Amino acid sequence: NAGVTQTPKFRVLKTGQSMTLLCAQDMNHEYMYWYRQDPGMGLRLIHYSVGEGTTAKGEVPDGYNVSRLKKQNFLLGLESAAPSQTSVYFCASSFTDRANEKLFFGSGTQLSVL
Amino acid sequence: QKEVEQDPGPLSVPEGAIVSLNCTYSNSAFQYFMWYRQYSRKGPELLMYTYSSGNKEDGRFTAQVDKSSKYISLFIRDSQPSDSATYLCAMSHPGSARQLTFGSGTQLTVLP
Numbered sequence: 001n002a003g004v005t006q007t008p009k010f011r012v013l014k015t016g017q018s019m020t021l022l023c024a025q026d027m028n029h030e031y032m033y034w035y036r037q038d039p040g041m042g043l044r045l046i047h048y049s050v051g052e053g054t055t056a057k058g059e060v061p062d063g064y065n066v067s068r069l070k071k072q073n074f075l076l077g078l079e080s081a082a083p084s085q086t087s088v089y090f091c092a093s094s095f096t097d098r099a100n101e102k103l104f105f106g107s108g109t110q111l112s113v114l
Numbered sequence: 115q116k117e118v119e120q121d122p123g124p125l126s127v128p129e130g131a132i133v134s135l136n137c138t139y140s141n142s143a144f145q146y147f148m149w150y151r152q153y154s155r156k157g158p159e160l161l162m163y164t165y166s167s168g169n170k171e172d173g174r175f176t177a178q179v180d181k182s183s184k185y186i187s188l189f190i191r192d193s194q195p196s197d198s199a200t201y202l203c204a205m206s207h208p209g210s211a212r213q214l215t216f217g218s219g220t221q222l223t224v225l226p
Contacts, residue, residue, distance in 0.1 A: 004157070033212065040122065042202070042216035043158070058212065090157050099206040099213065100146045100165065105157025 002026050006091050006106035013081040013113045021076040021109050023091030031094045032074040033058070033103070034066060036087040043090065049074055050097065081113045117141050120203055120217030129226050133190040137203035137217045140184065144205040144215075147179050149188045152200045152219065161201075162188070193224045 004025045013019055023032065034046040045058030047066040055066045063085060065077045074093075078085060088110050092103040120137045127133055135149075145166055150158035162177045164170045164186075170177045176189040186205070190197055203217040 031212075040218050042116075042118065042120075042218040043204075044216075045212060045214075048212045092157070097210040097212065099208055099210055100148075100163055102160045102163075103158075103214075105159065107155065107157050 004091055004093055004104050004106040006089075006109050008109060009107065010110050011112070013078075013111065015082060015113060017081050018077070018079050019081065019111075020078075021089055021091075021111075023074045023076070023093075023106060024072055025074075025091075025093040025104070026072065027093060027095070027104065028071070029093035029095050029104070030071075031097050031101075032068065033092045033094075034064070034074065034076045035090045035092065036060065037090060037108075038087050046076065046089075081111075083113045085111065086113045087111060115140060118203065118205060118215050118217045121220055122218055124221040124223060126223045126225060127193055129193060129195060129224055131193050131224070133193050133197070133222060133224075135188040135190075135201050135203075135220050135222070137186050137205075138184055139186070139205060139215075141205075141207070141215070142181075142184065143207035145208055146206045147177070147186050148204040148214075149175075149177055150202040150204060150216075152202060154199075158202055195224050195226050198223045 033048040035043040049068040052071040091106045152158040167181045178187040200219040
Protein backbone atom coordinates (compact mmCIF):
# COMPACT_ATOMS: atom_id res chain seq x y z
CA ASN A 1 0.00 0.00 0.00
CA ALA A 2 2.10 2.88 -1.37
CA GLY A 3 -0.30 5.76 -0.65
CA VAL A 4 1.35 8.98 -1.83
CA THR A 5 4.77 8.68 -3.45
CA GLN A 6 7.04 11.63 -4.20
CA THR A 7 10.11 11.66 -6.42
CA PRO A 8 12.85 12.66 -6.08
CA LYS A 9 13.53 12.66 -2.32
CA PHE A 10 16.46 15.08 -2.53
CA ARG A 11 17.64 17.54 -5.13
CA VAL A 12 20.19 20.32 -5.38
CA LEU A 13 19.72 22.96 -8.06
CA LYS A 14 21.64 25.99 -9.15
CA THR A 15 19.84 29.32 -9.41
CA GLY A 16 18.00 29.52 -12.71
CA GLN A 17 17.74 25.78 -13.30
CA SER A 18 14.40 24.09 -13.75
CA MET A 19 13.00 20.86 -12.38
CA THR A 20 9.79 18.90 -11.93
CA LEU A 21 8.64 17.15 -8.77
CA LEU A 22 6.38 14.16 -9.28
CA CYS A 23 3.60 13.06 -6.96
CA ALA A 24 1.67 9.84 -7.48
CA GLN A 25 -1.22 8.48 -5.40
CA ASP A 26 -2.87 5.10 -5.65
CA MET A 27 -5.98 5.80 -3.54
CA ASN A 28 -8.14 7.16 -6.37
CA HIS A 29 -8.35 10.54 -4.61
CA GLU A 30 -9.87 13.46 -6.48
CA TYR A 31 -8.05 16.19 -4.58
CA MET A 32 -4.32 16.75 -4.60
CA TYR A 33 -2.15 19.46 -3.05
CA TRP A 34 1.39 20.75 -3.07
CA TYR A 35 2.75 22.31 0.15
CA ARG A 36 6.07 23.72 1.15
CA GLN A 37 7.41 23.50 4.68
CA ASP A 38 9.90 26.03 5.99
CA PRO A 39 11.30 26.41 9.52
CA GLY A 40 9.01 28.51 11.68
CA MET A 41 6.45 28.91 8.89
CA GLY A 42 4.31 25.81 8.97
CA LEU A 43 2.97 24.12 5.85
CA ARG A 44 1.85 26.53 3.15
CA LEU A 45 -0.27 25.58 0.16
CA ILE A 46 1.33 26.26 -3.22
CA HIS A 47 -1.19 24.84 -5.70
CA TYR A 48 -3.97 22.31 -5.61
CA SER A 49 -6.20 20.30 -7.92
CA VAL A 50 -9.84 19.31 -7.52
CA GLY A 51 -9.72 16.67 -10.23
CA GLU A 52 -8.01 15.46 -13.38
CA GLY A 53 -7.23 18.34 -15.72
CA THR A 54 -7.79 21.06 -13.09
CA THR A 55 -5.35 23.21 -11.12
CA ALA A 56 -5.68 26.27 -8.91
CA LYS A 57 -3.44 28.63 -6.95
CA GLY A 58 -2.92 28.31 -3.23
CA GLU A 59 -1.36 30.68 -0.74
CA VAL A 60 2.17 30.90 -2.25
CA PRO A 61 1.96 30.06 -6.00
CA ASP A 62 4.55 32.46 -7.43
CA GLY A 63 7.46 30.76 -9.20
CA TYR A 64 5.68 27.40 -9.48
CA ASN A 65 3.49 25.70 -12.06
CA VAL A 66 1.51 22.49 -11.81
CA SER A 67 -0.23 19.99 -14.03
CA ARG A 68 -2.68 17.16 -13.44
CA LEU A 69 -2.93 15.28 -16.71
CA LYS A 70 -3.80 12.00 -14.98
CA LYS A 71 -5.92 11.58 -11.87
CA GLN A 72 -3.19 9.77 -9.98
CA ASN A 73 -0.37 12.23 -10.77
CA PHE A 74 0.26 15.84 -9.76
CA LEU A 75 3.41 17.54 -11.03
CA LEU A 76 5.05 20.62 -9.53
CA GLY A 77 7.42 22.57 -11.76
CA LEU A 78 10.01 25.21 -11.00
CA GLU A 79 10.85 27.06 -14.22
CA SER A 80 13.75 29.14 -12.90
CA ALA A 81 14.76 28.11 -9.40
CA ALA A 82 15.64 30.77 -6.81
CA PRO A 83 17.34 30.37 -3.40
CA SER A 84 14.01 31.41 -1.78
CA GLN A 85 12.57 28.14 -3.09
CA THR A 86 14.88 26.10 -0.89
CA SER A 87 12.40 24.13 1.17
CA VAL A 88 10.86 20.75 1.84
CA TYR A 89 7.97 20.07 -0.52
CA PHE A 90 5.08 17.81 0.38
CA CYS A 91 2.38 16.44 -1.84
CA ALA A 92 -0.93 15.41 -0.29
CA SER A 93 -4.20 13.95 -1.46
CA SER A 94 -7.70 13.58 -0.07
CA PHE A 95 -10.91 11.82 -1.03
CA THR A 96 -13.14 14.86 -0.51
CA ASP A 97 -12.64 18.59 -0.04
CA ARG A 98 -14.40 18.82 3.30
CA ALA A 99 -12.69 21.01 5.91
CA ASN A 100 -12.26 18.03 8.26
CA GLU A 101 -11.05 15.63 5.59
CA LYS A 102 -7.89 13.68 6.33
CA LEU A 103 -4.96 14.60 4.13
CA PHE A 104 -2.55 11.84 3.12
CA PHE A 105 0.98 13.17 2.72
CA GLY A 106 3.98 11.87 0.85
CA SER A 107 7.41 11.70 2.49
CA GLY A 108 8.61 14.95 0.98
CA THR A 109 11.26 16.29 -1.37
CA GLN A 110 14.11 18.24 0.14
CA LEU A 111 15.18 20.88 -2.38
CA SER A 112 18.21 23.13 -2.08
CA VAL A 113 18.76 25.97 -4.53
CA LEU A 114 22.29 27.35 -4.52
CA GLN B 115 0.81 38.32 13.12
CA LYS B 116 0.35 34.68 12.21
CA GLU B 117 -3.17 33.26 12.35
CA VAL B 118 -1.87 30.21 14.23
CA GLU B 119 0.94 30.34 16.78
CA GLN B 120 2.71 27.25 18.06
CA ASP B 121 5.71 27.04 20.37
CA PRO B 122 8.45 25.33 18.32
CA GLY B 123 10.15 23.77 21.33
CA PRO B 124 12.16 21.62 21.35
CA LEU B 125 10.41 19.86 24.20
CA SER B 126 12.19 16.99 25.94
CA VAL B 127 10.46 14.78 28.54
CA PRO B 128 11.19 11.47 30.27
CA GLU B 129 9.29 8.35 29.27
CA GLY B 130 5.95 8.10 31.08
CA ALA B 131 5.49 11.87 31.45
CA ILE B 132 2.34 13.74 30.52
CA VAL B 133 2.97 16.03 27.58
CA SER B 134 1.00 19.17 26.79
CA LEU B 135 1.26 20.72 23.33
CA ASN B 136 -0.54 23.96 22.56
CA CYS B 137 -1.60 26.32 19.80
CA THR B 138 -3.26 29.70 19.87
CA TYR B 139 -5.13 31.25 17.00
CA SER B 140 -6.62 34.59 16.04
CA ASN B 141 -9.33 33.69 13.51
CA SER B 142 -12.59 33.19 15.40
CA ALA B 143 -14.12 31.54 12.31
CA PHE B 144 -12.02 28.39 12.79
CA GLN B 145 -14.23 25.47 13.74
CA TYR B 146 -12.27 22.36 12.74
CA PHE B 147 -9.13 21.59 14.72
CA MET B 148 -6.62 18.88 13.94
CA TRP B 149 -3.35 17.54 15.18
CA TYR B 150 -0.87 16.01 12.78
CA ARG B 151 2.21 14.02 13.83
CA GLN B 152 5.33 14.20 11.67
CA TYR B 153 8.23 11.84 12.17
CA SER B 154 11.67 12.91 11.00
CA ARG B 155 11.99 12.90 7.19
CA LYS B 156 8.35 11.83 6.79
CA GLY B 157 5.14 13.55 5.84
CA PRO B 158 2.56 14.59 8.46
CA GLU B 159 -0.14 12.08 9.39
CA LEU B 160 -3.47 12.95 10.97
CA LEU B 161 -3.54 12.09 14.65
CA MET B 162 -6.77 13.61 15.90
CA TYR B 163 -9.57 15.86 14.76
CA THR B 164 -12.12 17.81 16.79
CA TYR B 165 -15.00 20.04 15.88
CA SER B 166 -15.81 23.20 17.86
CA SER B 167 -15.15 23.31 21.61
CA GLY B 168 -14.62 20.45 24.03
CA ASN B 169 -12.45 17.41 24.56
CA LYS B 170 -11.85 14.30 22.52
CA GLU B 171 -9.97 11.27 23.74
CA ASP B 172 -8.28 8.53 21.71
CA GLY B 173 -6.19 6.13 23.74
CA ARG B 174 -3.31 8.04 25.31
CA PHE B 175 -4.15 11.20 23.37
CA THR B 176 -6.62 13.92 24.34
CA ALA B 177 -7.40 16.93 22.17
CA GLN B 178 -8.91 19.96 23.86
CA VAL B 179 -10.41 23.06 22.26
CA ASP B 180 -11.27 26.28 24.09
CA LYS B 181 -12.84 28.57 21.51
CA SER B 182 -13.46 31.37 24.01
CA SER B 183 -9.70 31.63 24.60
CA LYS B 184 -8.78 30.64 21.02
CA TYR B 185 -6.55 27.93 22.43
CA ILE B 186 -6.16 24.26 21.59
CA SER B 187 -4.13 21.57 23.30
CA LEU B 188 -2.98 18.02 22.73
CA PHE B 189 -2.22 15.94 25.81
CA ILE B 190 -0.20 12.74 25.63
CA ARG B 191 -0.39 10.46 28.66
CA ASP B 192 2.25 7.87 29.50
CA SER B 193 4.50 9.22 26.75
CA GLN B 194 6.68 6.74 24.89
CA PRO B 195 9.94 7.14 22.92
CA SER B 196 7.86 6.30 19.83
CA ASP B 197 5.93 9.55 20.43
CA SER B 198 9.09 11.51 19.57
CA ALA B 199 8.08 13.59 16.56
CA THR B 200 7.01 17.06 15.52
CA TYR B 201 3.36 17.82 16.26
CA LEU B 202 1.53 20.23 13.98
CA CYS B 203 -1.77 21.82 14.81
CA ALA B 204 -4.05 22.68 11.90
CA MET B 205 -7.39 24.42 11.74
CA SER B 206 -10.03 25.49 9.29
CA HIS B 207 -13.27 27.35 9.08
CA PRO B 208 -16.19 25.48 7.47
CA GLY B 209 -14.77 25.77 3.99
CA SER B 210 -12.54 23.19 2.46
CA ALA B 211 -9.41 21.20 3.12
CA ARG B 212 -7.42 23.58 0.96
CA GLN B 213 -8.11 26.31 3.50
CA LEU B 214 -6.31 24.54 6.33
CA THR B 215 -3.94 26.74 8.30
CA PHE B 216 -1.05 24.90 9.92
CA GLY B 217 1.00 25.81 12.95
CA SER B 218 4.78 25.64 12.60
CA GLY B 219 5.04 22.53 14.78
CA THR B 220 6.46 21.57 18.17
CA GLN B 221 9.37 19.14 18.23
CA LEU B 222 8.95 16.56 21.00
CA THR B 223 11.56 14.10 22.26
CA VAL B 224 10.61 11.42 24.79
CA LEU B 225 13.70 10.07 26.51
CA PRO B 226 13.82 6.37 27.52
